[in-house]
Amino acid sequence: MTQPLSGRTCAVTGGGGLIGSFLVDDLLALEARVVVVDDFSKGRRENLAHHGKAVETREVDLEIAGTAADALEGCDVVFHLASRAFGVGHGAGRHWEILQHNEAITNNVLDALARLRPSHVLVASSSCVHRDDGPDTVGELPLFDGEPEIANWGYGWAKRFLEQKAAIMARETGIACTIVRPFNIYGERYAWQGTSSQAIPMLVKKAMDGEDPVVMWGSGEQRRTYLHAADCAAIMRRLVETAWHDGPVNIGMAETVTVRELVETICRVAGLSPELIADTSKPEGRFVKSNDPARLLQAVPGFVPTVSLEEGIGRMAEWYRREFA
Numbered sequence: 137m138t139q140p141l142s143g144r145t146c147a148v149t150g151g152g153g154l155i156g157s158f159l160v161d162d163l164l165a166l167e168a169r170v171v172v173v174d175d176f177s178k179g180r181r182e183n184l185a186h187h188g189k190a191v192e193t194r195e196v197d198l199e200i201a202g203t204a205a206d207a208l209e210g211c212d213v214v215f216h217l218a219s220r221a222f223g224v225g226h227g228a229g230r231h232w233e234i235l236q237h238n239e240a241i242t243n244n245v246l247d248a249l250a251r252l253r254p255s256h257v258l259v260a261s262s263s264c265v266h267r268d269d270g271p272d273t274v275g276e277l278p279l280f281d282g283e284p285e286i287a288n289w290g291y292g293w294a295k296r297f298l299e300q301k302a303a304i305m306a307r308e309t310g311i312a313c314t315i316v317r318p319f320n321i322y323g324e325r326y327a328w329q330g331t332s333s334q335a336i337p338m339l340v341k342k343a344m345d346g347e348d349p350v351v352m353w354g355s356g357e358q359r360r361t362y363l364h365a366a367d368c369a370a371i372m373r374r375l376v377e378t379a380w381h382d383g384p385v386n387i388g389m390a391e392t393v394t395v396r397e398l399v400e401t402i403c404r405v406a407g408l409s410p411e412l413i414a415d416t417s418k419p420e421g422r423f424v425k426s427n428d429p430a431r432l433l434q435a436v437p438g439f440v441p442t443v444s445l446e447e448g449i450g451r452m453a454e455w456y457r458r459e460f461a
Protein backbone atom coordinates (compact mmCIF):
# COMPACT_ATOMS: atom_id res chain seq x y z
CA MET A 137 0.00 0.00 0.00
CA THR A 138 1.22 3.51 -0.70
CA GLN A 139 -0.20 6.80 0.49
CA PRO A 140 1.13 9.76 -1.52
CA LEU A 141 2.05 12.69 0.70
CA SER A 142 1.54 15.28 -2.00
CA GLY A 143 -1.14 17.78 -0.92
CA ARG A 144 -1.31 16.34 2.62
CA THR A 145 -0.61 18.46 5.69
CA CYS A 146 2.44 16.99 7.43
CA ALA A 147 3.70 18.17 10.81
CA VAL A 148 7.37 17.69 11.66
CA THR A 149 8.03 18.14 15.36
CA GLY A 150 11.70 19.04 15.73
CA GLY A 151 11.61 20.20 12.10
CA GLY A 152 14.23 22.88 12.75
CA GLY A 153 16.76 20.23 13.82
CA LEU A 154 19.29 18.10 11.98
CA ILE A 155 17.14 15.25 10.64
CA GLY A 156 13.85 17.17 10.79
CA SER A 157 15.03 19.95 8.47
CA PHE A 158 16.11 17.43 5.80
CA LEU A 159 12.71 15.78 6.18
CA VAL A 160 11.08 19.15 5.58
CA ASP A 161 13.10 19.49 2.32
CA ASP A 162 11.97 16.04 1.27
CA LEU A 163 8.27 16.62 2.04
CA LEU A 164 8.19 19.98 0.28
CA ALA A 165 9.80 18.43 -2.78
CA LEU A 166 6.80 16.08 -2.86
CA GLU A 167 4.45 19.06 -2.61
CA ALA A 168 3.20 18.24 0.85
CA ARG A 169 2.10 21.14 3.04
CA VAL A 170 4.56 21.29 5.95
CA VAL A 171 4.08 22.56 9.49
CA VAL A 172 7.20 22.67 11.68
CA VAL A 173 6.59 22.43 15.42
CA ASP A 174 9.77 23.34 17.29
CA ASP A 175 10.88 25.46 20.23
CA PHE A 176 14.16 26.18 18.37
CA SER A 177 16.07 25.34 21.54
CA LYS A 178 18.50 23.37 19.39
CA GLY A 179 16.91 23.52 15.95
CA ARG A 180 17.62 26.54 13.81
CA ARG A 181 15.49 28.79 11.67
CA GLU A 182 18.42 28.99 9.20
CA ASN A 183 17.88 25.28 8.48
CA LEU A 184 14.48 26.19 7.01
CA ALA A 185 15.24 29.69 5.64
CA HIS A 186 15.74 28.47 2.04
CA HIS A 187 12.03 27.57 1.94
CA GLY A 188 10.83 31.09 2.72
CA LYS A 189 7.12 31.14 3.48
CA ALA A 190 6.55 27.62 2.09
CA VAL A 191 6.95 26.25 5.63
CA GLU A 192 4.61 27.18 8.43
CA THR A 193 6.40 27.28 11.79
CA ARG A 194 4.63 26.95 15.11
CA GLU A 195 7.09 27.80 17.87
CA VAL A 196 6.13 25.95 21.03
CA ASP A 197 7.86 24.13 23.84
CA LEU A 198 6.24 20.69 23.72
CA GLU A 199 7.26 20.07 27.33
CA ILE A 200 4.58 22.51 28.42
CA ALA A 201 1.25 20.76 28.92
CA GLY A 202 -1.46 21.86 26.52
CA THR A 203 0.82 23.24 23.78
CA ALA A 204 0.89 20.17 21.55
CA ALA A 205 -2.81 20.02 20.65
CA ASP A 206 -2.86 23.55 19.22
CA ALA A 207 0.48 23.05 17.51
CA LEU A 208 -0.61 19.85 15.75
CA GLU A 209 -4.14 20.95 14.93
CA GLY A 210 -5.10 20.34 11.29
CA CYS A 211 -2.18 17.99 10.55
CA ASP A 212 -3.02 14.71 8.86
CA VAL A 213 0.42 13.10 9.12
CA VAL A 214 2.77 13.70 12.05
CA PHE A 215 6.51 12.99 12.06
CA HIS A 216 7.42 13.25 15.74
CA LEU A 217 11.15 14.00 16.00
CA ALA A 218 11.33 16.63 18.76
CA SER A 219 13.46 15.46 21.65
CA ARG A 220 16.16 16.71 24.01
CA ALA A 221 19.05 14.81 22.38
CA PHE A 222 22.78 15.31 22.96
CA GLY A 223 26.07 13.44 22.61
CA VAL A 224 27.23 10.90 25.19
CA GLY A 225 29.38 13.51 26.94
CA HIS A 226 26.15 15.12 28.18
CA GLY A 227 24.57 12.08 29.84
CA ALA A 228 26.69 11.35 32.92
CA GLY A 229 24.87 12.48 36.05
CA ARG A 230 21.98 13.89 34.03
CA HIS A 231 20.01 10.74 33.18
CA TRP A 232 17.08 11.63 35.41
CA GLU A 233 16.87 15.15 34.00
CA ILE A 234 17.04 13.86 30.40
CA LEU A 235 14.38 11.24 31.13
CA GLN A 236 12.06 13.84 32.68
CA HIS A 237 12.39 16.32 29.80
CA ASN A 238 11.76 13.69 27.15
CA GLU A 239 8.91 12.08 29.05
CA ALA A 240 7.15 15.45 29.24
CA ILE A 241 7.40 15.83 25.45
CA THR A 242 6.21 12.25 24.90
CA ASN A 243 3.21 12.57 27.17
CA ASN A 244 2.07 15.90 25.74
CA VAL A 245 2.50 14.91 22.11
CA LEU A 246 0.90 11.46 22.40
CA ASP A 247 -1.98 12.86 24.43
CA ALA A 248 -2.63 15.46 21.71
CA LEU A 249 -2.40 12.84 18.95
CA ALA A 250 -4.88 10.55 20.70
CA ARG A 251 -7.36 13.42 20.64
CA LEU A 252 -6.57 14.84 17.19
CA ARG A 253 -6.43 11.45 15.40
CA PRO A 254 -4.16 12.17 12.44
CA SER A 255 -4.12 9.30 9.95
CA HIS A 256 -0.42 8.41 10.39
CA VAL A 257 2.30 9.07 12.99
CA LEU A 258 6.01 8.34 12.71
CA VAL A 259 7.86 8.31 16.02
CA ALA A 260 11.65 8.78 16.21
CA SER A 261 13.06 6.42 18.82
CA SER A 262 16.79 5.57 18.87
CA SER A 263 19.26 2.70 18.59
CA CYS A 264 20.09 3.58 22.22
CA VAL A 265 17.07 1.47 23.27
CA HIS A 266 19.22 -1.59 22.55
CA ARG A 267 21.31 -3.10 25.31
CA ASP A 268 25.10 -2.80 25.39
CA ASP A 269 25.79 -6.51 25.76
CA GLY A 270 23.68 -7.59 22.77
CA PRO A 271 25.14 -8.70 19.43
CA ASP A 272 27.54 -6.31 17.62
CA THR A 273 25.18 -6.16 14.69
CA VAL A 274 21.77 -5.40 16.14
CA GLY A 275 18.43 -6.30 14.65
CA GLU A 276 15.14 -4.93 15.95
CA LEU A 277 15.38 -6.68 19.31
CA PRO A 278 12.61 -6.64 21.94
CA LEU A 279 12.71 -3.53 24.10
CA PHE A 280 12.49 -4.62 27.67
CA ASP A 281 15.36 -7.08 27.84
CA GLY A 282 18.07 -5.66 30.09
CA GLU A 283 18.98 -1.98 30.35
CA PRO A 284 19.31 0.30 27.31
CA GLU A 285 22.73 1.68 26.31
CA ILE A 286 24.31 2.73 29.63
CA ALA A 287 26.04 5.88 28.33
CA ASN A 288 22.55 7.04 27.27
CA TRP A 289 20.64 5.47 30.14
CA GLY A 290 17.96 8.13 30.74
CA TYR A 291 17.58 8.91 27.03
CA GLY A 292 17.40 5.18 26.21
CA TRP A 293 14.61 4.61 28.72
CA ALA A 294 12.78 7.72 27.49
CA LYS A 295 12.88 6.29 23.97
CA ARG A 296 11.70 2.87 25.19
CA PHE A 297 8.77 4.52 26.96
CA LEU A 298 8.03 6.60 23.86
CA GLU A 299 7.89 3.49 21.68
CA GLN A 300 5.66 1.57 24.05
CA LYS A 301 3.29 4.44 24.76
CA ALA A 302 3.01 5.26 21.05
CA ALA A 303 2.21 1.63 20.24
CA ILE A 304 -0.55 1.45 22.86
CA MET A 305 -2.00 4.85 21.87
CA ALA A 306 -1.96 3.89 18.19
CA ARG A 307 -3.61 0.53 18.73
CA GLU A 308 -6.42 1.95 20.84
CA THR A 309 -7.09 4.93 18.56
CA GLY A 310 -6.58 3.19 15.20
CA ILE A 311 -3.88 5.69 14.15
CA ALA A 312 -1.29 4.07 11.86
CA CYS A 313 2.08 4.24 13.61
CA THR A 314 5.64 3.72 12.38
CA ILE A 315 8.53 3.56 14.85
CA VAL A 316 12.13 4.13 13.78
CA ARG A 317 15.40 3.67 15.64
CA PRO A 318 18.13 5.75 14.00
CA PHE A 319 21.76 4.77 14.63
CA ASN A 320 24.50 7.45 14.35
CA ILE A 321 23.16 10.21 12.12
CA TYR A 322 25.20 13.28 11.24
CA GLY A 323 25.09 16.26 8.91
CA GLU A 324 26.05 19.84 8.23
CA ARG A 325 22.96 21.31 9.91
CA TYR A 326 24.15 20.18 13.33
CA ALA A 327 23.88 22.79 16.08
CA TRP A 328 27.14 22.80 18.06
CA GLN A 329 26.55 21.85 21.72
CA GLY A 330 30.06 22.28 23.16
CA THR A 331 31.17 19.24 25.16
CA SER A 332 27.66 17.77 24.80
CA SER A 333 28.05 17.49 21.02
CA GLN A 334 27.86 14.26 19.06
CA ALA A 335 30.93 12.36 17.87
CA ILE A 336 31.35 13.54 14.27
CA PRO A 337 30.99 17.29 14.93
CA MET A 338 33.23 16.91 18.00
CA LEU A 339 36.01 15.16 16.04
CA VAL A 340 35.69 17.50 13.05
CA LYS A 341 36.11 20.45 15.41
CA LYS A 342 39.10 18.94 17.23
CA ALA A 343 40.92 18.22 13.95
CA MET A 344 40.03 21.46 12.20
CA ASP A 345 40.87 23.55 15.25
CA GLY A 346 44.40 22.32 14.53
CA GLU A 347 44.74 20.15 17.65
CA ASP A 348 47.91 18.07 17.37
CA PRO A 349 47.80 15.41 18.63
CA VAL A 350 44.08 14.70 18.19
CA VAL A 351 43.05 12.67 21.24
CA MET A 352 40.44 9.95 20.62
CA TRP A 353 38.38 8.72 23.53
CA GLY A 354 38.91 4.99 24.23
CA SER A 355 41.04 2.79 22.01
CA GLY A 356 39.99 4.49 18.80
CA GLU A 357 39.26 0.99 17.49
CA GLN A 358 35.59 1.04 18.48
CA ARG A 359 33.38 0.68 15.39
CA ARG A 360 30.25 2.62 14.49
CA THR A 361 27.96 2.97 11.50
CA TYR A 362 27.21 6.51 10.27
CA LEU A 363 24.45 7.75 7.98
CA HIS A 364 23.88 11.25 6.67
CA ALA A 365 20.71 12.98 7.91
CA ALA A 366 19.37 13.46 4.36
CA ASP A 367 19.34 9.68 3.88
CA CYS A 368 17.77 9.12 7.31
CA ALA A 369 15.03 11.64 6.48
CA ALA A 370 14.35 10.00 3.11
CA ILE A 371 13.88 6.64 4.85
CA MET A 372 11.45 8.14 7.36
CA ARG A 373 9.40 9.73 4.58
CA ARG A 374 9.41 6.50 2.55
CA LEU A 375 8.22 4.44 5.53
CA VAL A 376 5.20 6.69 5.92
CA GLU A 377 4.47 6.71 2.19
CA THR A 378 4.38 2.92 2.26
CA ALA A 379 2.43 2.95 5.54
CA TRP A 380 4.99 0.65 7.21
CA HIS A 381 3.59 -0.73 10.45
CA ASP A 382 5.27 -4.12 10.70
CA GLY A 383 7.47 -3.41 13.72
CA PRO A 384 10.16 -0.80 14.51
CA VAL A 385 12.78 -0.17 11.84
CA ASN A 386 16.44 0.43 12.63
CA ILE A 387 17.86 3.21 10.46
CA GLY A 388 21.53 2.51 9.87
CA MET A 389 23.82 0.39 7.76
CA ALA A 390 25.83 -2.75 8.58
CA GLU A 391 29.17 -1.27 7.45
CA THR A 392 31.20 0.26 10.26
CA VAL A 393 34.32 2.39 10.54
CA THR A 394 36.61 2.72 13.55
CA VAL A 395 36.90 6.06 15.29
CA ARG A 396 40.53 6.16 14.08
CA GLU A 397 39.39 5.66 10.46
CA LEU A 398 36.79 8.37 10.96
CA VAL A 399 39.40 10.86 12.21
CA GLU A 400 41.74 9.85 9.36
CA THR A 401 38.94 10.59 6.88
CA ILE A 402 38.34 13.98 8.50
CA CYS A 403 42.06 14.81 8.31
CA ARG A 404 42.35 13.66 4.69
CA VAL A 405 39.33 15.75 3.64
CA ALA A 406 40.64 18.78 5.54
CA GLY A 407 44.25 18.33 4.33
CA LEU A 408 45.61 17.81 7.87
CA SER A 409 48.04 15.26 9.28
CA PRO A 410 48.07 15.47 13.08
CA GLU A 411 49.23 12.63 15.29
CA LEU A 412 46.30 10.53 16.59
CA ILE A 413 46.43 9.40 20.21
CA ALA A 414 44.08 7.00 21.99
CA ASP A 415 43.14 7.91 25.59
CA THR A 416 42.09 4.57 27.02
CA SER A 417 41.26 6.16 30.39
CA LYS A 418 38.18 7.66 28.70
CA PRO A 419 35.02 5.60 28.06
CA GLU A 420 34.49 4.27 24.55
CA GLY A 421 31.02 2.75 24.92
CA ARG A 422 30.32 -0.60 23.32
CA PHE A 423 33.08 -1.85 21.05
CA VAL A 424 30.99 -2.44 17.92
CA LYS A 425 27.61 -0.91 17.12
CA SER A 426 26.26 -1.82 13.74
CA ASN A 427 22.82 -2.41 12.27
CA ASP A 428 21.43 -5.55 10.71
CA PRO A 429 19.57 -3.80 7.86
CA ALA A 430 17.35 -6.77 6.93
CA ARG A 431 14.13 -5.08 8.04
CA LEU A 432 15.17 -1.70 6.66
CA LEU A 433 15.74 -3.30 3.26
CA GLN A 434 12.41 -5.13 3.49
CA ALA A 435 10.68 -1.82 4.23
CA VAL A 436 12.68 0.29 1.75
CA PRO A 437 13.83 -2.21 -0.90
CA GLY A 438 17.09 -1.36 -2.62
CA PHE A 439 17.98 1.45 -0.21
CA VAL A 440 21.55 2.69 -0.59
CA PRO A 441 22.86 5.88 1.01
CA THR A 442 23.10 8.80 -1.41
CA VAL A 443 25.75 10.58 0.71
CA SER A 444 29.00 8.64 1.21
CA LEU A 445 30.99 9.14 4.43
CA GLU A 446 33.69 10.94 2.43
CA GLU A 447 31.16 13.36 0.92
CA GLY A 448 29.40 13.81 4.26
CA ILE A 449 32.69 14.65 5.99
CA GLY A 450 33.38 17.17 3.24
CA ARG A 451 30.07 18.81 4.09
CA MET A 452 31.03 18.77 7.78
CA ALA A 453 34.28 20.56 6.92
CA GLU A 454 32.14 23.28 5.30
CA TRP A 455 29.97 23.28 8.43
CA TYR A 456 33.07 23.87 10.55
CA ARG A 457 34.18 26.82 8.39
CA ARG A 458 30.70 28.39 8.55
CA GLU A 459 30.30 27.79 12.26
CA PHE A 460 33.73 28.65 13.66
CA ALA A 461 35.82 30.49 11.05
Ligand SMILES: NC(=O)c1ccc[n+]([C@@H]2O[C@H](COP(=O)([O-])OP(=O)(O)OC[C@H]3O[C@@H](n4cnc5c(N)ncnc54)[C@H](O)[C@@H]3O)[C@@H](O)[C@H]2O)c1
Pocket residue numbers: 149150151152153154155156173174175176177178179180196197198199216217218219220221241260261262263264317318319320321322327
Ligand atom coordinates in the same frame (compact mmCIF):
# COMPACT_ATOMS: atom_id res chain seq x y z
N1 LIG B 1 21.04 12.27 15.25
C1 LIG B 1 21.13 11.03 15.68
O1 LIG B 1 22.20 10.41 15.61
C2 LIG B 1 19.93 10.33 16.25
C3 LIG B 1 20.08 8.98 16.61
C4 LIG B 1 18.99 8.33 17.18
C5 LIG B 1 17.79 8.98 17.36
N2 LIG B 1 17.66 10.28 16.99
C6 LIG B 1 16.36 10.92 17.22
O2 LIG B 1 15.89 11.51 16.02
C7 LIG B 1 15.21 12.72 16.32
C8 LIG B 1 15.83 13.87 15.57
O3 LIG B 1 17.21 13.91 15.89
P1 LIG B 1 18.16 15.10 15.44
O4 LIG B 1 19.53 14.56 15.37
O5 LIG B 1 17.57 15.80 14.28
O6 LIG B 1 18.08 16.01 16.74
P2 LIG B 1 18.07 17.61 16.89
O7 LIG B 1 18.42 17.87 18.30
O8 LIG B 1 18.88 18.24 15.80
O9 LIG B 1 16.55 17.97 16.64
C9 LIG B 1 15.59 17.90 17.68
C10 LIG B 1 14.69 19.08 17.49
O10 LIG B 1 13.70 19.07 18.52
C11 LIG B 1 13.54 20.39 19.00
N3 LIG B 1 13.04 20.31 20.39
C12 LIG B 1 13.71 19.82 21.47
N4 LIG B 1 12.94 19.93 22.55
C13 LIG B 1 11.76 20.49 22.16
C14 LIG B 1 10.59 20.87 22.84
N5 LIG B 1 10.46 20.71 24.16
N6 LIG B 1 9.57 21.44 22.13
C15 LIG B 1 9.69 21.63 20.79
N7 LIG B 1 10.80 21.28 20.09
C16 LIG B 1 11.82 20.72 20.78
C17 LIG B 1 14.92 21.03 18.91
O11 LIG B 1 14.89 22.45 18.90
C18 LIG B 1 15.42 20.44 17.60
O12 LIG B 1 15.06 21.23 16.50
C19 LIG B 1 15.27 12.90 17.83
O13 LIG B 1 14.09 12.40 18.40
C20 LIG B 1 16.45 12.05 18.23
O14 LIG B 1 16.31 11.59 19.56
C21 LIG B 1 18.71 10.98 16.43
